[in-house]
Amino acid sequence: MPERGTRAAMHFDDVPIGDAYLTHEAVRAILERQDNRCAGCSAPLDAGSTYFDLRRPAICGGSHTLGNLAALCPSCHLSHMRRIREGFADHRNK
Template structure:
C-alpha cells in the first residue's frame, strides 16, 4: 500500500495529511491553481465516496472557496443525474 492509498478518517484531517496535500499541490488550488490561504482552504475528496471515490489521501484535494463551491455543485448534479437513471 502506498502512503497516498492509506485510508483517512471520516471527520478530521491530521496536520500531517494537510501538509502532505498542500506540498503535493505546491500550495495551489487543485481547481484553478490560485495560491491557497491557510484560513480559507477547503479539503475535500476529489471523487466523493458517495460517487465511488476512495477515502484516501491520494483522493483528497485542497481547493479555494470558489472551486470548492463549483466542485460541490458538480457533485450534487452528478449524484442527482445518477439517481434519476
C-alpha cells in the same frame, strides 16, 4: 487482498484517513503535493479558507485516502460541490 498477517506494499497516498478530521501531517502532505495551490485553478491557497474535498466522493466509490483528497479554494470547492449535486440530480431523474 493480502492474507491475514501479511503486509502489502502501500504508497503514502493510499493510506486511509479518518472520516471526520485530517491530521496536520495529512494537510501538510496534501498542500505540499499541490505546491500550496488550488487543485482546480492553481490559485495560491490561504490557510484560513482552504477546503479539502474528496476528488471522487465516497458515495461514488471514492476512497478516504490522501491520494483522493484535494485542497481547493472557496470558488473551486463550490464548483466541485455543485457538479456533485448536479450529477446526483441527473442520476435520480433518469
